[in-house]
Amino acid sequence: MHDLPILGQVALGYSPVIDRQHAVVATRLTVFPDQPDAATDVDALLAAVDVVWPPEAGDGTPALSLNPRPLRPGAARPAATLRPVSLNLAGERLLADVLAAPPRPQAMIEVPAFLAAEPAFAERLIAHAEAGGTLLIKGRPLGELPAAVLDAFSFAIVDHDAAPIGAALGGLAELRAGARTMGAVDAALQRGAVATLGWPSDEPVARSGRPGVPPDVQVVMQLIQGVDREEPVARLEAVLKRDPTLGFRLLRYLNSPAFGLSVEISSFGHALMMLGYQRLKRWLALLLASSSRSAAAKPLMYEAVRRGLLMEELARDSGDAEMRGEMFICGVFSLLDQLLQQPAADLLKSVPVPERVRQALVDETGPFHPYLELVRAIEQESGFDIRERAEGLLLARAELNRAVLAALAAARALD
Secondary structure (H helix, E strand, O other), X not given: OOOOHHHHOEEEEEEEEEEOOOOEEEEEEEEEEOOOOOOOOHHHHHHHHHHHOOOOOOOOOOOOOOOOOOOXXXXXXXXXXXOOEEEEEOOHXXXXXXXXXXXXXOEEEEEEHHHHOOHHHHHHHHHHHHOOOEEEEEOOOOOOOOHHHHHOOOEEEEEOOOOOOHHXXXXXXXXXXXXXXXXXXXXXXXXXXXXXXXXXXXXXXXXOOOOXXXXXXXXHHHHHHHHHOOOOHHHHHHXXXXXXXXXXXXXXXXXXXXXXXXXXXXXXXXHHHHHOHHHHHHHHHHHHHOOOOOHHHHHHHHHHHHHHHHHHHHOHHHOOHHHHHHHHHHHHHOOHHXXXXXXXXXXXXXXXXXXXXXXXXXXXXXXXXHHHHHHHHHHOOOHHHHHHHHXXXXXXXXXXXXXXXXXXXXXXXXX
């Protein structure tokens, strides 16, 4: 992606699409063009999307038939299927250009309701749907849409606490946006939504630690402590044997394409021999953040993995391997308080972390904290905050966007 000038002309944000089982089934990619009225290299933008979400992703998502479908008023609406990526294009010119491009079988396109009501846009929408594209209408139109336009859409996006759309949008499947806690997510799903959009990461954290930590979490904490003290392999393997499923998951991470090793890791001892104590610690951090067996924790684990990988990518050009590893741990552990429902200050007494990580997570200071704030702006899809925080870190737009897309691609390899 280094040869795509488009990455220097936009700002990117992302958020999850969460289904009724609390699984993240798709990613929303928001694109803010620097000049909303200027022409954009749509082919390059869609090529970048193809790198992260290949048209034939092999991730279990049914392939979208590109055969034209009949759009007849009164015809039964076919079952809609969520695709791996939803494109939220923050610019009318950019949206029109993407609609004119051949549909991507792995992508959905979001369309504001007020644009769907415009005759000029209506033709583009119908043509895109007839070519096999998947469209989502955002909000409620002020007036009734023509049947052919309404039939072009597969989903409707409405606020998480809004009343059900009912027959107003022809029985479209609903996605609800803006839920910031798992309680709000569940309430939106109970109103009939098939999924929600956005991070439910505003959960309050208990003021004091709970008396007990789940056994599997205790095992990972002990492993991290042992690795930090560089204990012998035999002692560390004895700890890991207390929960064999953790060993399996660790080896799965280490042998994933995201890790990039040229040989297959067959045991914890082999991993330690290949990686060394410090490099192994970062993957134990990932294992700790994904230790919760609660279904409600799935979106937070998804977020923690991407935070860690993005923080690491932001430090890739520094030439400092130690900094990259610490940035990874900082991103992964930034949600540990919510995942384990204990204050970060209490947790980090039991889990050894570098001082720069502790400063960012407990004191909200230090060299890593501005990067963490940038990542949060990207997750909240705030174009103004993304630009402001990137400029404060002297990060070029193209460099930042390459990091975002590289982190999302690496995370997909781990899922």
